[in-house]
Amino acid sequence: MAHINPYLHFNGNAEEAFAFYRSVFGGDFAVIVRFKDMSFEGAPSFEAEAEKIAHIALPIGQHSMLLGSDTPEQMGKHSEMETRSKISIQAATREEADHIYHGLSAGGHIEMPLAASPWGTYFGMFRDKYGIEWMVDYDPRPKG
Numbered sequence: 001m002a003h004i005n006p007y008l009h010f011n012g013n014a015e016e017a018f019a020f021y022r023s024v025f026g027g028d029f030a031v032i033v034r035f036k037d038m039s040f041e042g043a044p045s046f047e048a049e050a051e052k053i054a055h056i057a058l059p060i061g062q063h064s065m066l067l068g069s070d071t072p073e074q075m076g077k078h079s080e081m082e083t084r085s086k087i088s089i090q091a092a093t094r095e096e097a098d099h100i101y102h103g104l105s106a107g108g109h110i111e112m113p114l115a116a117s118p119w120g121t122y123f124g125m126f127r128d129k130y131g132i133e134w135m136v137d138y139d140p141r142p143k144g
Contacts, residue, residue, distance in 0.1 A: 006087045008068040008132055011077050014053040018128045019096075021066060022058055024103035030057040030065065035072070047074055080131030088135040097122055097138035104128050 010017055015032075022029070033055040035046035046052070052070040060066055066087075073076060091097035102113045107129035114124030114136060122138040 005065040005067055006113070008066070009071045009078055010130065011054075011080070012049075012052055012070050012073075013130065014024045014056060014068050017132075018053070018056050018058055018066075018068060019078065020128075023102060023103070025058065025060050025066075027059055030059050032056050035070075040075060048119065065076075071096050082131075086125065086133040091136060091138040094122055094138050094140065097124075097136050101126070101136040104134055 003121065010016075016092065018029070021118075032053065034050065035052050035054045036050035038046065038054050046054075049070070049072055052072075055067070055069050058066045077130050089100055091100060105124075105128065107127040109122070109127045110121070110138070111127065111133075112125040114122065117123040120139070120141060122140065123136070125133070125135045127133050
């Protein structure tokens with residue numbers, strides 16, 4: 001079965017953002033590649049951004065990865081307040097939903113408080129302090 005892994009782009013603060021995400025989700029980075037490591041024939045020069053992140057991967061759970069990079073300045077800046085796609089997290093327990101929601105929303109903007117939803121789940125939405133939009137959901141109903 002295929003897996004979907006969100007890939008996030010940042011304006012030079014990917015390492016800071018991913019350290020924050022790791023503080024909430026735990027675990028270790030599967031890979032960190034900096035622009036200085038990108039040496040191949042015909043590669044553009046990223047000398048001024050050598051220490052910035054070209055690719056980073058944080059495993060989340062058994063089958064998911066949160067992936068990201070800094071966007072080189074020569075490619076322009078991302079609007080951090082644009083309406084982006086949201087990353088939806090399905091928590092295994094209510095406690096996990098609380099931990100993820102409160103951890104990731106720290107310093108961000110709450111769009112919908114974590115509470116019982118009209119569709120029967122424990123749900124909340126927010127934009128984190130890096131401008132990334134998240135939805136956290138826990139469904140207490142029995143599966144099957």
